[in-house]
Amino acid sequence: MSDIMKNFSVTINVWRQNSASDKGSMVSYPVNDVSPAMSFLEMLDVLNEDLIKKGDSPIVVESDCREGICGCCGLVIDGNTHGPDKNSTVCQLHMRRFKDGDVITVEPWRVKSFPVIKDLAVDRSAMENIMQAGGYVSVNTGAAPDANAVLINRADAEESMDAAACIGCGACITACPNGAAMLFTAAKISQLALLPQGHPERKERAINMVEAMDKEGFGNCTNEYECEAVCPKEIKVSNIARMNREFLIANFLSNK
Amino acid sequence: MKLNANIPEGQIDKKWTNHKFNLKLVNPSNKRKYDIIVVGTGLAGASAAASLGELGYNVKVFTIHDSPRRAHSIAAQGGINAAKNYPNDGDSIWRLFHDTVKGGDYRAREANVYRLAEISNQIIDHCAALGVPFGREYSGTLANRSFGGAQVSRTFYTRGQTGQQLLLGAYSAMMRQINTGKVEMFSRREMVELIISNGKARGIIARNRITGELETHTADAVLLCTGGYANAFFLSTNASDCNVSAAWTAYKNGALFANPCYTQIHPTCIPRSGDHQSKLTLMSESLRNDGRIWVPKKKDDDRKPSDIPEDERDYYLERRYPAFGNLVPRDIASRAAKVVVDEGRGVGPTKQAVYLDFRDAIKRKGEDAIKEAYGNLFDMYYQITDEDGYQVPMRIFPAPHYTMGGLWVDYNLMTNIPGLFALGEANFSDHGANRLGASALMQGLADGFFIIPSTIGGYLAANKFEKMDEKDKAGIEAAEKVNEKIKRLFAIKGKKTPTEFHKQLGNVMWNGCGMSRNEQDLKQALKKIPEIREEFWKDVMVPGSDGELNPTLEKALRVADYLEFAELMLKDAIERNESSGGHFREESATAEGEAKRNDADYSYVGAWQYDGEGKDPILNKEELTFENVKIAERSYK
Incomplete structure (x- = not known):
């Protein structure tokens, strides 16, 4: 059990950048008395508390729920998107994964579409623009039939939920050598393509969301599978195949 | 102050329908004239913005996040x-209404709760x-699955x-309105x-978190959908941005x-592991459907859980509440845990924990069935504690x-x-105590x-609104107030961080105003x-x-508000001697x-009114009357 492990010291080599226009650089900080039961972000909290007391600006690092669901946090640790643990957000990473004397490199999401705001915080609003283009069912409040009036095959509902589990953190985009937002976009298109409620608009949705993705300057998929490897919610690249099918069919059958 | 809850006349199951009919309407083509x-x-907030946008209002929606x-x-x-009653197990709107009033320990408004139960089916x-x-x-x-208190x-x-998934649903509906231009984000x-x-x-001052600019936004109505204040305890299951400041x-x-x-x-959270702890993580209480809660019968029992024989375990919820067992409501489950921990029967390294054991459920249903139902919770538990809940009790x-x-709110x-207006957790309305x-x-x-899509129309149609923009005096004064506060904070240049003060506050609140309260401790905290x-x-x-x-x-801005708010929380807790x-x-057990x-003395909503800096707040009482639910001792035995 973790509570028998002793506290230890590490060195954090972290990206500091004052503002979007600032050049930025790596800065080293020692952190002592690290408990193995601490989360990685709690370790950064300890460091930040020390910086504030000295009157220095703390390292800006985004996080909110700290239970892996809000999608706020996202760091590249020693080159690993969301840290060394598989299928996990960085807020779920604990210091028991490290040992005394480790030098840990901490960087923000690095991809063209996510400019740095400050230190480790980046601007991910490009993802919002993709959702806005069609990541919904156009039903007005009050217009719905009884929920059981539309039956859904259980396996389809489960597969839809697998895709819907996306937390919008952007890890897939930052890990992709092309900076593609394909997995993120495909997850939403898949979720709704697998449900009858999503069918009336499936063609428009596929076309509009893919267009929005291209407009935001995200790259294309070249089957690297990096996105799936770093996704904290285990979203599969098979969703990208489904998106491509949806997109092709939509274009093929388009009246435009 | 005379409080008028504006509860419509008539039979409880007709009130909402009648009220919607009696409310004034805003003509469809006039809706675009309102902000x-x-x-x-x-x-x-997301569902309100979406629905109001669909109706044609101009909506400006604000989020603290990206x-x-x-x-x-x-x-x-x-x-x-x-209250769909899909499982055919005797549910109804009336039963959901009844369970919610009882679950709230008869401290909620009947009419509001009935409406909630009535609307529940449409939400699904x-x-x-x-x-x-x-x-x-x-x-x-x-x-469907079962949950505590039902x-x-x-x-x-x-x-x-x-x-x-529900948030992403409401979010998607709102994103659609953003795309149409009816909602501005x-x-x-x-x-x-x-x-x-x-x-x-008529508006708000919003601080742009990136530039620090104070922005003035005006409108004809303001909806606060800003959540609750559990972070007054510092350690809670809330996210770190959750705060009481807007309210x-x-x-x-x-x-x-x-x-x-x-x-x-909440009874089923992962215990804290040390001083560095920044938040506590909740695991769904649905775990109590299959997990059995227990502690050793003996004090300071240091044996491994697997070494403690069946007859030396105390399944205290099943023992004390045979009818509901592990599915008693949250407040009861939490207090029962505190009782056994206070008796020295807590488990784990800090002794501030009880076991939630899936051994029997795994035997009965198989590990796969448990994994399917709760797999993500077991994973979460493992990531945080490094322990496998399938093998050892959580x-x-x-x-x-x-x-x-x-x-x-009325x-x-x-x-x-x-x-x-106040919606969701930010208001007090439906859950009673x-x-x-x-x-x-x-x-x-x-x-x-x-x-809100119905009631806001009633307000807008019944009132006249003067033109207002960001140059209005009221807005300039409001922004000036904030500016001064920010300047004051920078000028202090002290030695402690805002988080240190927050922790200090949380400690006082948890010890003085936590699961079990008494006058002496409350007054000391105050x-x-x-x-x-x-x-x-x-x-x-x-x-x-x-x-x-x-x-x-x-x-610092948020902690400053918590430091004022905490006092009100304590005053309310002192005042309510039941x-x-x-x-x-503790005095009322x-x-x-x-x-x-104590229904004779405390069957009311305690609504506190600010009376100026350094002055005691004024308590206003809204009496609660129960015409449809028979008041009884809340028993789950």
């Missing part, structure tokens, strides 16, 4: 209640239509991520002041704050989680400030999707708060400047240690 501000994009989808509704796990219909991938049976129909299965779910903004002009709420600003501008002492301590302990108290969800599991999601969406506040304003350190992304400044729901007063309500 509405929505603060917060959780379930309540994306509306990050609101803390996202973290709700277990499910959402509705709408969310299914929005593409929420609810759990289903092999037949293709929706699946003997029917009425909880709909999407695995252990129901809050996430302002992200990374924090509301720091309310603008009141001629007695009406507190409203209070200081004259809105009443109701029942602040009603806080919910360790759990209660943690602050939800707050039933909030801004006082039946229309309007505060006593005309034009200022204790909220049942899977009812928060229901309330947030009921308020946003179905109630003495300490002004001392901490005074020290804060002398010794806090806020580095950097205002014109940049400055998390320390944001934190045990009801989440508020347990039965011989067996169960909570004892």
Whole structure:
């Protein structure tokens, strides 16, 4: 059990950048008395508390729920998107994964579409623009039939939920050598393509969301599978195949 | 102040229908002439913005995050209640209404709760239509599970991520309105002041978190959908951005704050591991469907759980409450855990925990079935504790989680400030002294999707609004107030961080106003708060400047508000010398240690009114009457 492990010291080599226009650089900080039961972000909290007391600006690092669901946090640790643990957000990473004397490199999401705001915080609003283009069912409040009036095959509902589990953190985009937002976009298109409620608009949705993705300057998929490897919610690249099918069919059958 | 809840006349099951008919309407082509501000994009805020946009109003919506989808509704796990009676187990609107009033320990308004139960079914219909991938049976129909405080299965779910999926549903509906241009999104903004002009709420001052700029936004109505105040305890299951500041600003501008002492301590959270702890993590109480809660019968029993034989274990919930067993409501489960820990029978390294054991369920149903139902929760537990819940019992302990108290609102969800509405957890309205599991999601969406679209029209149609813009005096004064406060904070240059003060406050609140409260401890805590506040304003350190992304400044502003708010919470807890729901007063208990309500003296909503700096707040009482539910001792035995 973790509570028998002793506290230890590490060195954090972290990206500091004052503002979007600032050049930025790596800065080293020692952190002592690290408990193995601490989360990685709690370790950064300890460091930040020390910086504030000295009157220095703390390292800006985004996080909110700290239970892996809000999608706020996202760091590249020693080159690993969301840290060394598989299928996990960085807020779920604990210091028991490290040992005394480790030098840990901490960087923000690095991809063209996510400019740095400050230190480790980046601007991910490009993802919002993709959702806005069609990541919904156009039903007005009050217009719905009884929920059981539309039956859904259980396996389809489960597969839809697998895709819907996306937390919008952007890890897939930052890990992709092309900076593609394909997995993120495909997850939403898949979720709704697998449900009858999503069918009336499936063609428009596929076309509009893919267009929005291209407009935001995200790259294309070249089957690297990096996105799936770093996704904290285990979203599969098979969703990208489904998106491509949806997109092709939509274009093929388009009246435009 | 005379409180008028504006509850419609008539039979309880006709009130909402009649009220909607009697409310004035805004003509469809006139709706575009009205501007509405929505603060917060959780379930309540996102659903309100979406529905109001659909109706044709001009909506400005504000989120503290980079994306509306990050609101803390996202973290709700277990499910959402509705009275569909799909399982044919005897459920009805009437039963959901009854269970919710009883679960709230008879401290909620009957009319509001009935409306909530009535709307519950429409919420499920709408969310299914929005593409929420609810759990289903092999037949293709929706699946249900059981939750605490009910003997029917009425909880709909999407695995252990129901809050996430419902929020993404409401978010998607709002994104559609953003795309049409009816809703305008302002992200990374924090509301720091309310603008009141001629007695009406007419706008907000929002601080741009990136540039530090104070922006003035005006409108014809303001909706606060800003969540609860559980972070007053520092350690809670809430996200770190959750704060009381928007509601507190409203209070200081004259809105009443109701029942602040009603806080919910959730029984199934992962225990803290040390001083570095920044938050506590909740695991859905649906775990109590299959997990059995126990501690050793013996004090200071250091044996491994597997070495403790069956007859030396105390399944204390099953023993004390045979009818509901491990599924008693949250307040009861939490207090029972505190009792056994206080007796020295707690487990784990800190002894501040009890076991939640799946051994029997795994034997009965197989590990795969348990994995399918709760797999993500077991994973979460493993990531945090490094322990495998399939092999050894989980360790759990209660943690602050939800707050039933909030801004006082009438039946229309309007505060006593005309034009200022409060929705979702930010209001006090439906859960009384204790909220049942899977009812928060229901309330947030009921308020946003179905109630506010009707009631706001009634307000707008019945009032005249003078033209107003950002150059108006009221807005300039409001911004000036905030500016001064920020300047004061930077000028202190002290030695302690805002988080240190927050921890100090949390400690005082948890010890003095936690799961079990008594007059002496409450009064002692009440003495300490002004001392901490005074020290804060002398010794806090806020580095950097205002014109940049400055998390320390944001934190300091929020902690400053918590340090004032905590006092109100304590005053309310002192004043309410009875045990009801989440508020347990040791002075008001039965011989067996169960909570004892005092209906003769405390059957009211305590709505506190700000009376100026340094003055005692004024308590206003809204008497509660029960015409449809028979008041009884809340027994789950």
